[in-house]
Amino acid sequence: MARVGTLLLVAACLPLAACEPVAIALLGAGASTALRYNMDGVTARTFTADAAAVKSASLAAAERMGLTLDAISSVETGEIIQASTPNRSIEIELEPITRQATRLRVTARSAGWFVDNATAAEVVSQTERILEGSMTARLAPAPAAAAAGGSATGGGSSLVPTATQ
Numbered sequence: 001m002a003r004v005g006t007l008l009l010v011a012a013c014l015p016l017a018a019c020e021p022v023a024i025a026l027l028g029a030g031a032s033t034a035l036r037y038n039m040d041g042v043t044a045r046t047f048t049a050d051a052a053a054v055k056s057a058s059l060a061a062a063e064r065m066g067l068t069l070d071a072i073s074s075v076e077t078g079e080i081i082q083a084s085t086p087n088r089s090i091e092i093e094l095e096p097i098t099r100q101a102t103r104l105r106v107t108a109r110s111a112g113w114f115v116d117n118a119t120a121a122e123v124v125s126q127t128e129r130i131l132e133g134s135m136t137a138r139l140a141p142a143p144a145a146a147a148a149g150g151s152a153t154g155g156g157s158s159l160v161p162t163a164t165q
Contacts, residue, residue, distance in 0.1 A: 050100060054102040060126075067083040075093075090108045
């Protein structure tokens, strides 16, 4: 009877022993992901806009967020905008991919080598909002053109010639 009890105890422990390596591996993967996120986290986005438009929007986003513009430098792959706050240094990298596509990469560093992903993500988000606003403004008809078009098709005058009797 004691022998059967021992066998049942060993059989019950076998699944637990198999779970331990899996749990340790998952815990290690989670810890390394969290550490990597805080050490090399970079927020990036590709916009369907030319580099000049993305640069203008990112400068406006930096101004909207109250960042101090430190420097703008040209590099082989594009441009780098350096900005700062009293406790953050922000690097905005612009890389033209094509004439109509530009990659924006933002790194916000705080206290040493730790990265502030939330601030970097907000710079990208603000840049996106400004770009969308400028694109919408470009695509919308001008108020004068809309008013001229409305009066030309309604009321007394018409752009389409009519037959006279």
